[in-house]
Amino acid sequence: xxxxxxxxxxxxxxxxxxxxxxxxxxxxxxxxxxxxxxxxxxxxxxxxxxxxxxxxxxxxxxxxxxxxxxxxxxxxxxxxxxxxxxxxxxxxxxxxxxxxxxxxxxxxxxxxxxxxxxxxxxxxxxxxxxxxxxxxxxxxxxxxxxxxxxxxxxxxxxxxxxxxxxxxxxxxxxxxxxxxxxxxxxxxxxxxxxxxxxxxxxxxxxxxxxxxxxxxxxxxxxxxxxxxxxxxxxxxxxxxxxxxxxxxxxxxxxxxxxxxxxxxxxxxxxxxxxxxxxxxxxxxxxxxxxxxxxxxxxxxxxxxxxxxxxxxxxxxxxxxxxxxxxxxxxxxxxxxxxxxxxxxxxxxx
Ligand code: COA
Numbered sequence: 001x002x003x004x005x006x007x008x009x010x011x012x013x014x015x016x017x018x019x020x021x022x023x024x025x026x027x028x029x030x031x032x033x034x035x036x037x038x039x040x041x042x043x044x045x046x047x048x049x050x051x052x053x054x055x056x057x058x059x060x061x062x063x064x065x066x067x068x069x070x071x072x073x074x075x076x077x078x079x080x081x082x083x084x085x086x087x088x089x090x091x092x093x094x095x096x097x098x099x100x101x102x103x104x105x106x107x108x109x110x111x112x113x114x115x116x117x118x119x120x121x122x123x124x125x126x127x128x129x130x131x132x133x134x135x136x137x138x139x140x141x142x143x144x145x146x147x148x149x150x151x152x153x154x155x156x157x158x159x160x161x162x163x164x165x166x167x168x169x170x171x172x173x174x175x176x177x178x179x180x181x182x183x184x185x186x187x188x189x190x191x192x193x194x195x196x197x198x199x200x201x202x203x204x205x206x207x208x209x210x211x212x213x214x215x216x217x218x219x220x221x222x223x224x225x226x227x228x229x230x231x232x233x234x235x236x237x238x239x240x241x242x243x244x245x246x247x248x249x250x251x252x253x254x255x256x257x258x259x260x261x262x263x264x265x266x267x268x269x270x271x272x273x274x275x276x277x278x279x280x281x282x283x284x285x286x287x288x289x290x291x292x293x294x295x296x297x298x299x300x301x302x303x304x305x306x307x308x309x310x311x312x313x314x315x316x317x318x319x320x321x322x323x324x325x326x327x328x329x330x331x332x333x334x335x336x337x338x339x340x341x342x343x344x345x346x347x348x349x
Pocket of ligand 1: 033
């Protein structure tokens with residue numbers, strides 16, 4: 001049975017840089033607060049009406065495809081991870097397929113938020129190992145700035161997130177001990193609302209009680225989008241930051257150790273850890289817990305903020321372009337996010 005490997009990688013971030021000071025013009029926050037709590041200095045925002053998760057994903061995909069030495073026509077399956085899709089449905093997978101001009105192949109959308117890329121990688125790995133596909137295009141892309149609350153009320157969430165996309169091409173390899181060694185996926189839905197974008201949705205108050213979600217103005221259909229939601233300004237993501245932080249610093253080390261143990265490695269064997277860029281403080285905590293040096297962990301949240309499904313492929317691509325991820329290196333990817341979901345992948349490059 002072949003293993004699967006990352007044969008090509010690319011990323012795209014929009015040109016528009018938004019600094020912490022730019023955000024102070026629209027909400028009550030400060031550069032000092034944001035840097036101290038999250039490490040973020042600036043992020044990128046996509047250009048409305050010109051860019052979207054699909055267009056950014058496609059730009060990253062074209063680079064990954066070229067670096068894999070293939071053409072779009074060689075791609076035999078698409079996996080697209082995003083929480084900020086262009087449409088409610090259909091997903092970005094088919095939209096990107098149209099942009100790339102490769103109709104006919106399967107296109108799957110993944111809804112696992114910050115863990116979306118690792119979940120997608122695991123799926124791609126299984127498909128390639130089983131011999132079903134030979135050139136899977138896996139993309140993580142986010143257009144967060146389209147859906148954030150830019151008033152002071154939304155500041156705890158809004159300052160953290162940025163836009164961008166990353167992509168990889170996954171191919172089989174017969175090289176012994178090379179490629180994706182293992183992937184590990186987890187979730188605990190009891191925390192679903194701790195980091196969530198609830199409305200508009202079809203829940204109709206079934207999870208949280210009808211008091212908050214009773215929309216008498218519409219008997220049916222109102223659960224999707226109602227005037228009351230607009231009036232209550234109940235159409236934004238929300239996050240219990242401290243609950244997220246607490247679980248993240250527990251689950252990141254746990255799932256990294258799980259991957260290492262399965263492959264008989266120690267934390268110090270890792271050449272590069274690429275954690276999901278949730279918060280610099282979380283990454284630093286994980287680094288310390290695992291006893292890793294600064295040069296064993298790639299952080300770029302300072303420049304891009306948290307780009308959710310895009311953050312790992314963007315960071316991995318940057319590390320690879322900088323020559324910090326080389327042939328033969330042991331690379332660990334790890335993610336944690338909304339769901340809660342978390343996961344890891346251990347790769348011998
Ligand atoms: N600017 C200024 N003040 C802010 C702010 C902002 N952007 N966001 C929140 N505050 C304020 C709060 O209103 C609160 O004020 P109060 O004490 O007057 O009530 C104060 O700062 C502390 O808020 P709190 O939410 O307790 O802050 P915190 O220390 O937990 O830091 C996070 C907030 C979001 C930075 C932190 O909880 C965190 O990093 N959590 C993990 C988030 C994450 O990684 N999410 C992505 C997961 S994939």
